[in-house]
Amino acid sequence: MDMIIPRMQATFELQRAAFAAKPFPCLAERKDKLKTLKSLLQRYQDQIVAAVSADFGGRAPAETKLAEVLGPVFEINHALHSLRGWMKPRKRSTELLFLGNSVRVNYQPKGVVGVIGAWNFPLYLSVGPLVAALAAGNRVMIKMSELSPRSTELLAKMLAEGFAEDEVAVFGGEVAQAQAFSQLPFNHLVFTGSPAVGHHIMRAASQNLTPVTLELGGKSPALVSGAGPIADAAERIAHGKAFNSGQICVSPDYALVPRNRVDEFATEVQASFRKLYPTVQGNHEYTSMTCEPHAQRIHDLLAEAKSKGAQVTACGDSGPGRRIPLHVVTGVTDDMRIAKEELFGPILPVIPYDTVDQAIDYIAARPRPLAMYPFGFSGAELDKLMTHTHSGGVSVDDWGWHVFNHDLPFGGVGNSGMGTYHGEEGFRELSHAKGTFKRFRWFPMGLFYPPYGNLVQRLVFKFYLGPSDPALGAAADSASSAKATSH
Ligand code: NAD
8 A cells, every 4th residue: 555645745734733832933944944954964975976876877977966966065155154134025116105014025944845856957956955945944845756766765864863754754655656746735836847737736736826937948959159159168068968868847948050160060069978978888987877768868859850860970989778878860851750849868969050040030930938048149149139039037148047056046037947946046035925004103104094085085096096087978977087086
């Protein structure tokens, strides 16, 4: 019998009761929790490297340390430094009419926050939302992906050392358990995963009117200028495609390149990849596809593109295992799967363009991506790219680094998601911004009570609204004045 779903339900009730008993942890308490989390990450860093690598069947240790440990530690450092300011109520302005009263926003913890993570960065994508949720004073339940069982086991053990079950709890399980998790009446749900599953999450959350943050994916374009240094762009894009073998939501999915530079660009990408990874097979610095179905998906995508006439070039040595070298693909047509699906692996389609406007149109005609990477653009041309395309975030002249700057909001737009976290935006996303009006004791609010139509009310309407339009006729006139008076 499935024990996970009943445990989820019981833990939810436990956390809800614990939150009700202590609904507003103070600054010192929140900081303590963040420091506990940081010290767990530091202490367990080598175990994290081993667990994630076991899940992948070979994940580059440096990539794990950078993304799964250093990333959350940066995030925690930033929160520790900034939390006092984030928590402060914010004074807001009021109408001249209400002068003397106090108007401000109080940031209140929402309650129990659910987090559903993806397998590609099992810790970063669960601990990142956890940092924001703890900073905002919430209790947290995390559902890990079914594709990262060792990471799940380790994270559960680690967090149980520092947190009680009614503060932070971790769950494994399969998709059925993830579905049950998404149906719990959380006060907020942060989901990281595919746009396809994002639909299910939003549907499940809507049953409880649970607000959602959806961190989804998509095809993030790299747009290469003919004016900039092509070799630099090629090297950085090759790195973006090879890091975690391209299994990253913000990996450059495809490259738009001036038509007359396509061959040069493709050659430079190959050379850069070979320089970064002289060998692929047996190279522990190069990450495997996480499981056989994902490896097969990459082979299928390449085979289909080839069968439809694309030129496919492997940039490194291939083998029977799940370490697949980067493949550059030219001669791409719109009917190929690689032109339509998020690749999430070591394939780089190169799409030629003739004018920058054409490249902008290509991006704008497709679902809004999670990131966009302009290379070699500046001044008015860069401004145009920024204002005529929509993407969750942007790194200019490189890929992905905006995600690692934790004072920037991170999130998608349209098909790539909604809501943001990281830094202050994460704190605000997982807090309730409670607009609060406090009446000044002597404020003459009674002047706005009935019977309506007194001199002050008439003067206020006259001052703010002026006369109504006589051309609209007497009936409309009297209707609107009756309405105005009743307000
Ligand atoms: P996925 O959507 O298949 O799964 C994500 C999570 O959802 C998993 O934990 C899974 O168990 C759960 N899930 C699956 N079906 C569910 C359902 N019906 N109801 C509730 N939960 C369900 O995605 P994935 O394969 O784990 O990750 C790859 C995708 O995630 C890519 O599209 C990638 O771009 C995206 N991604 C986005 C970000 C980001 O921060 N925006 C980060 C990493 C990955």
